[in-house]
Amino acid sequence: MTPVSSLDIVACTVEERELAMLARTAGQRTRELPWEVLDPLAPLERSALRIARSVLGEAPAWVAQLGAYGDRASHPSKCALSVAFVVIAPAGTRAPAGMAWVPLAGDSKLPARQRTMAADVTAMLRVRMHTAPIAFRLLPARFTLSELQRMYELLLERPLHKASFRRTLQASALVEATEEWRSEGRGRPAQLYRYAPRSEANARRSLTFDFLG
Amino acid sequence: MTPVSSLDIVACTVEERELAMLARTAGQRTRELPWEVLDPLAPLERSALRIARSVLGEAPAWVAQLGAYGDRASHPSKCALSVAFVVIAPAGTRAPAGMAWVPLAGDSKLPARQRTMAADVTAMLRVRMHTAPIAFRLLPARFTLSELQRMYELLLERPLHKASFRRTLQASALVEATEEWRSEGRGRPAQLYRYAPRSEANARRSLTFDFLG
DNA sequence: TCAATAGTGTCTGTTAGACATTATGGA
DNA sequence: TCCATAATGTCTAACAGACACTATTGA
Numbered sequence: 001m002t003p004v005s006s007l008d009i010v011a012c013t014v015e016e017r018e019l020a021m022l023a024r025t026a027g028q029r030t031r032e033l034p035w036e037v038l039d040p041l042a043p044l045e046r047s048a049l050r051i052a053r054s055v056l057g058e059a060p061a062w063v064a065q066l067g068a069y070g071d072r073a074s075h076p077s078k079c080a081l082s083v084a085f086v087v088i089a090p091a092g093t094r095a096p097a098g099m100a101w102v103p104l105a106g107d108s109k110l111p112a113r114q115r116t117m118a119a120d121v122t123a124m125l126r127v128r129m130h131t132a133p134i135a136f137r138l139l140p141a142r143f144t145l146s147e148l149q150r151m152y153e154l155l156l157e158r159p160l161h162k163a164s165f166r167r168t169l170q171a172s173a174l175v176e177a178t179e180e181w182r183s184e185g186r187g188r189p190a191q192l193y194r195y196a197p198r199s200e201a202n203a204r205r206s207l208t209f210d211f212l213g
Numbered sequence: 214m215t216p217v218s219s220l221d222i223v224a225c226t227v228e229e230r231e232l233a234m235l236a237r238t239a240g241q242r243t244r245e246l247p248w249e250v251l252d253p254l255a256p257l258e259r260s261a262l263r264i265a266r267s268v269l270g271e272a273p274a275w276v277a278q279l280g281a282y283g284d285r286a287s288h289p290s291k292c293a294l295s296v297a298f299v300v301i302a303p304a305g306t307r308a309p310a311g312m313a314w315v316p317l318a319g320d321s322k323l324p325a326r327q328r329t330m331a332a333d334v335t336a337m338l339r340v341r342m343h344t345a346p347i348a349f350r351l352l353p354a355r356f357t358l359s360e361l362q363r364m365y366e367l368l369l370e371r372p373l374h375k376a377s378f379r380r381t382l383q384a385s386a387l388v389e390a391t392e393e394w395r396s397e398g399r400g401r402p403a404q405l406y407r408y409a410p411r412s413e414a415n416a417r418r419s420l421t422f423d424f425l426g
Numbered sequence: 427t428c429a430a431t432a433g434t435g436t437c438t439g440t441t442a443g444a445c446a447t448t449a450t451g452g453a
Numbered sequence: 454t455c456c457a458t459a460a461t462g463t464c465t466a467a468c469a470g471a472c473a474c475t476a477t478t479g480a
Binding site: 004005038040043044067068069070072079080130131136137168169172174190209 | 344
């Protein structure tokens with residue numbers, strides 16, 4: 001009998017200035033997201049964390065459920081139902097042997113159901129980034145404000161204004177300057193910051209109608 | 214053998230100025246969300262729509278997957294895994310025989326796993342309302358701007374400024390005035406509007422950091 | 427006439443974005 | 454020295470929220 005359902009992991013990071021996911025390079029032209037047959041006794045998120053840790057070699061920086069996928073689209077497990085989780089690994093995390101970071105956008109050569117999952121991840125991260133520290137989890141613990149801004153621009157897919165970005169960030173009380181500076185190529189060195197949210201008021205004042213249909 | 218997994222429906226509406234969900238009033242002190250054993254051959258959303266239609270007697274105004282729930286918490290089906298969907302019925306929809314609208318907040322007397330689902334719905338609607346017409350789907354086709362504002366205040370759990378709300382709404386090009394007016398008790402009659410999004414630019418300009426940890 | 431609600435015009439403080447300028451390193 | 458990047462100050466247009474006012478009904 002075919003297994004009941006699978007648990008799939010879309011592990012995301014940033015590679016060469018675009019979002020990428022971890023995929024097994026199974027054959028010549030087929031790839032596959034890491035998955036396991038679902039353990040019916042363990043909580044879903046615990047299982048997701050365990051699988052992610054075993055694949056990445058370390059605990060991911062963030063975990064969230066993407067959703068359940070149950071169309072008839074093909075899946076390597078032959079399961080009728082798959083539960084997908086998104087996990088985040090900081091930029092610079094190495095892909096383990098037999099796996100590679102592949103761009104989240106574009107032809108991923110995944111089985112149909114996993115392709116659907118991958119297609120949903122970008123939208124999910126873009127929504128969640130406003131209420132969860134996605135951009136910070138995609139960065140290493142120490143980062144420059146320019147790196148943070150580039151991460152936001154990557155997720156939002158639009159350029160941001162530098163002075164305005166820093167002003168808003170300052171007001172949000174989410175980062176803390178360190179004493180370290182980093183010099184990259186030419187130009188003035190940048191101060192390193194770390195994510196250190198101070199629980200001050202951060203209430204959204206304005207109302208947005210961000211939809212059309 | 215116990216069934217593989219269940220598909221649960223959290224059907225939401227607004228009753229007496231608060232969010233409510235449709236529950237079977239099984240026994241004296243137990244309630245239950247509508248659910249069915251999952252059909253492994255049908256797409257999940259199609260199944261959710263079918264169940265919602267059979268329960269409500271009509272098609273819901275909005276559907277979205279809430280997520281998969283797979284802890285060991287109790288569920289009437291004894292399934293190890295449940296996939297939950299949120300559907301919306303406009304205010305005024307009657308509860309069918311044997312069911313009732315019960316407040317989404319507060320002690321719902323549901324089985325543990327379904328209580329978890331219900332607890333997640335409010336947060337989900339509050340996030341999604343910024344990118345989907347949740348408030349409009351919770352209203353009948355024709356509504357006054359005061360009713361719309363009260364719906365937004367209910368979802369956001371904070372008061373909104375009337376003139377500002379209408380200005381922002383006007384700019385969003387989401388509603389269209391009808392020729393009808395409605396008089397309720399004293400006071401000047403209100404013009405009725407309908408949801409008619411015109412696909413004009415509606416880009417979010419400002420960046421928000423709406424999280425703390 | 428009064429009370430209650432709908433709807434609108436004006437003012438003001440806040441802020442996002444534009445622009446310009448200084449600061450500081452490497453080539 | 455020139456160039457590239459970091460970091461910051463100032464200006465302005467846009468806008469959210471406050472306030473006040475008019476409009477229109479039922480009691």
